[in-house]
Amino acid sequence: MTDIIVIGGGIAGISAAARLSADAQVTLIEAEKALGYHASGRSAALIEQNYGAPSVQALNRASVGSLNDANGGYLTQRGLMIVAGTHEEAALDANLETMGLSRISKAEALAMVPVLDPEKVAFAGYHADAHDIDTDRLMQDFAKTLRSNGGTIRTGHPVTAISHGPSGWEVETGGEKLHAQKIVNAAGAWADQIAVMAGVPPLGIVPHRRSMARIAAPGGHDPARWPMFFGVNETWYAKPDAGALIISPADEDPVEPHDAWADDMVLAEGLERYQNMVAIPLTKPISTWAGLRSFAPDRTLVLGPDPDHADFIWCAGQGGYGFQTSPAASQLVADLTFGRTSPLSRETVAALRPDRLRP
Template identity: 50%
Template sequence: MIDFLIIGGGIGGISAAARLAPLGKTVVLERESALGYHASGRSAAMFEPNYGSPSTVELSHASGDFFKQEDGGFLSPRGVMFLAAKGEDEAFQRCCESFDAAQMDLQQAVDIVPILNTDAIGNVAHHHSGEDIDTDRLIQWFAKLCRAHGGAIHTGQEVTKITKLSDGWEVHTKDQVFRAKMLLNAAGAWVDEIAKLAGITPLNVTPLRRSMARIPAPGGHDVSTWPMLLDIHENWYAKPDAGSLIVSPAEEDQMQPFDAWPDDMVIAEGLARYQEFVTEEVTRVEASWAGLRTFSPDRNLVIGPDAAEPSFFWVACQGGYGFQSCPAVSQLVADLVTGQASPIDPKVIAALAPARYA
């Protein structure tokens, strides 16, 4: 019998598998043909430890040493530039305090990002700690670690039936049956669907769509050294990517779990908001895509055993913070499963516990 059966091969599931594989027989089931296909494969791939709810910030800061030291590090310099329109002084100061960002001279900002529209921008701040995450390498590193400890990863395995046994769980896919002592639900946007199959009370979460558009480098500039650009209200953001610029409307449109695609009108509205802050007109979109970010009602992650059935373990509702928090989250999963003491503040662990929705 399997010790730990993990449903979901996104960053939450595969990082948990890497931590659990040394502790017992571990198997990951991913419905798609590759790991990280949905939300994890469509991430902005940023490590900004001050971004998110207080519990998320705690987890992200606890992940910092891993990102910087493990396997030569997974981060590269980027930085974040916060932009405020004229007349938004109070909101700008709150943003600086929240992100621990330092105000900078507008001309200095233009020297870094030449397309900034000085007629529209009132204040600029910069935070050096925002860094790019090598997300592809990170997923494969966790997968390699899982396999090195005897873990198995099965793709193309959509779960169709789950039955509670006296000593664990029986999980059916189209052509296989798996038996496990513990079932970990890391199914991303589908976490409630998996819970229902297992007879577990769902969290009643709704995935939120987030879209991206890739545009050519504005004005032919070399954007490789530009920071991520973020409107202080998060009405849009932009980030260099492979010689181009990706721009997001930063929308949160409620969706049912599915393979998300972008809405052209939403993309157009986001690009219009972005264009108010820059001097270069957007004339062409090279590509666009969307992903689903799943949050709990209180915006904290849901990590821990189900309140009614401890052998059903939630690794859920990571929203847009799955990558930047995964080192600490996956270690917390292993600590909770084994009953080991965790370095994470007990108040944070309580804030993440599924019991809060019991």
């Protein structure tokens, strides 16, 4: 018997399991054969502290120190730019205020991203304090922490049944039955399904598909030092990645939980919006894919014990913020699981607890 079973091996699950393992015997189970297969393996991997709802921003601020310093640091400076056409100035100004970016000149924007079309780009904003995250190493280090604390990771173990009795939880997975005092639900797009399987009312967490394409570096340029750049209202974005460019229509189409793939029509529309702001014609994508970003109804994370089932702990609804919030979010899950006071403000904790979503 273990103290805690964590269901889900994405960044939410592995970070929570690592934190919890300092004070408990933890077993993490993941349906796929590798950690980080779904949303975590398909992330844009960026932290921008002003991104997300106020509670998400609080987690960003509480996480950035660890992401910058722990184990030699996981961050590399990237920068963030928003570009706008002639008739988009008002929308740009609203975006700049929301995200804490500053106006820059068109000439400055073109110097940073030389493929932008000077005939189409009229206005721009920029923020230097946005960073790439070394997501692979971050997940590996959380896994290393879990194992060094005596925890266990079992991949290729889909959950087939969950029941609760006087001695705690019984989880059927991989042809065996595991027992634990507590369950942490870090199942991402499948979080509500796991809850229902456990007899816990779902919270309305819905996965949303995001499509992506990788293209060769435009016009032979080296994009390594380019910022990530967006259209106004995030109708598309482009991000340098390993000598190429990742482009997304920033779609958020609600779907059922599944192994996601790109919607070709949606992707084509996003690529066209990108093309409308650059001077170099698009080339055929090298590859395309999609991930699922799962949101609670209020679009912020759900962290902590269920109000009606205290031994069922939610770690879900990351909505694309999983990596950038993982140090603070996992610490909050551990603090709430063990009844400790969080260093986060009471308002932030209340905005993240599952209690807010129960009638």
